[in-house]
Amino acid sequence: MNPRLAAAKALAAVLNGKASLNSSLPTQLDKVEDRDRGFTQDLAFGTARWQPRLSALAAKLLPVSTFSMTASATPSDGNASVEP
Numbered sequence: 001m002n003p004r005l006a007a008a009k010a011l012a013a014v015l016n017g018k019a020s021l022n023s024s025l026p027t028q029l030d031k032v033e034d035r036d037r038g039f040t041q042d043l044a045f046g047t048a049r050w051q052p053r054l055s056a057l058a059a060k061l062l063p064v065s066t067f068s069m070t071a072s073a074t075p076s077d078g079n080a081s082v083e084p
Contacts, residue, residue, distance in 0.1 A: 001028070001031040001032050002032075003032050003036040003039050003040040003043065004040075004043065006028035006029065006031055006032050006040045006044075007028070007040050007041075007043040007044040007047065009024075009028050010024040010025040010027075010028045010044050011024075011044055011047055011048060011051075014048065015051075021044060021045065021048055025040075025041065025044055028040065028044075029041065
């Protein structure tokens, strides 16, 4: 398995509240080649370490309305548009 995919799957279990990284990572490490195990572990733990900072930064830079945009099919000028 691709080491990046293995790290992402382990982190997904953590972020979904289904497991800790210490419990989800070994399962994924068994699926990668021996030479990629260290990289996979560094990637998973490094991402987990930075995740709170990255989430805080994303919350400041990305307004909530960005995620709840709706398309307007019949704007007054006849052009399709997306409204926040």
